[in-house]
Amino acid sequence: MSGAPSFAVLGQRPLFAQPKPTGNLYRPDVERFLDYSRQFQDSVYDSDADACRNLEVRLAEYHGVARVVAVNSGFWGHVIALAALALPGRREVIAPSFGYRRTDDMIAWAGFVPHFCDVDPETLGITVETVKAELNAQTALILAPHPMVNCCDAAGIGEFARVQGIPVVFDSVEAAHRICHGRRIGGFGDAEIFSMHATKLLNAFEGGYITTNNKELARRLDNMKRFGFDAGGRFENPMGLNAKLGEVHAAMALASLDEVDRQVAANRRKYDLYAAGLNTIDGLKIVEHREAERSDYRLIVVRVTETWPLSREQTLRTLQAENILARPYYTPLHHKVVDYTRICPALPVTEAIFGELMVLPASAHVLEADVEKILDVLQNIRTHGAELKSFWNAG
DSSP, X not given: OOSSOOOGGGTOOOSOSSOBOSSOOOOOOHHHHHHHHHTTTTOSOSBSSHHHHHHHHHHHHHHTOSEEEEESOXXXXXXXXXXXXXXXXXXXXXXXXXXXXXXXXXXXXTXXXXXXXXXXXXXXXXXXXXXXXXXXXXXXXXXXXOOSXXXXXXXXXXXXXXXXXXXXXXXXXXOTTOEETTEETTSSSSEEEEEOOTTSSSOOSSOEEEEXXXXXXXXXXXXXXXXXXXTTSOBOOTTOOBOOOBXXXXXXXXXXXXXXXXXXXXXXXXXXXXXXHHTTSTTEEEOOOOTTSOOOOOOXXXXXXXXXXXXXXXXXXXXXXXXXXXXXXXXXXXXXXXXXXXXXXXXXXXXXXXXXXXXXXXXXXXXHHHHHHHHHHHHHHHHTHHHHHHHHHHO
């Protein structure tokens, strides 16, 4: 596309006939999936049975933790973990406003009030200092998400929470393959929550899991996901709900887990292409995956700086018209939404960086050749920024 200002927003044909998403949507080998599926074909149980148990054992080995509790989604994994761990008699959960758009829903469903905190401008994650600024006598739990790229200070936040006597849950839905402080993600804090939605590293169609080294907590979570009944059929927990993982989802997750190294290698090649290409485009800066902390390289996060000719929103709309389904890095900000009772202090860093960040396609459906074309579009936006700016301002 280099050269003339040829853009779909100006009436030209979109660059890609098929949309290029940011979500992973990885499809493991279908025969491998069917092999795992046949293990439960004759079973009388369609959820939370042999395939699920197999998955939990393998994930515990993968993360190096004592127990894994498989659930039907990361959302409900968060809800039952918050309900199980929050300090009784307290009402607030500290979490960043700059994160998963349903964070406040999860906290409210668990029966608590979100108390939002700021993030670090470079890591995009919460820190001991941002949590400490909001800590008070009503703090029941700290919910610490890992950013889309790299990790928050899991060891520091975990130790701070331990000293304060406050439970901490890490939202690790984007961090399944990462190393943090020399350790595999999964064993930090009281528990960590992962998603197996089709957009994540491990595709189970839908699903999630909780990792912990606390076996008693795992037992309670097992009961909570089965309507509150224990293994003997006795009702134990009034917070119980149906959050069991289906066997077909477990089979898909097992097939995805078998191929995770293949995924990561492909992701790394596309990340390297993006990093090299963006380095030559003034106004855009990739958020680098730290080489010292292993990553899955799945997400490509880019800062739109002051020298870029368009706003972040204008850039996204220009790309989306080409079927390049770039998206904002987390939106909306939770403290801007008022559906629930919430505590919203001043969040100057969050406000300052919210409009700077976007996520570019690098999914399993994006080829290395596609990355080169996307980089070409971005370079063309840089070259013809004045024309595009006039177009968007006129609209």
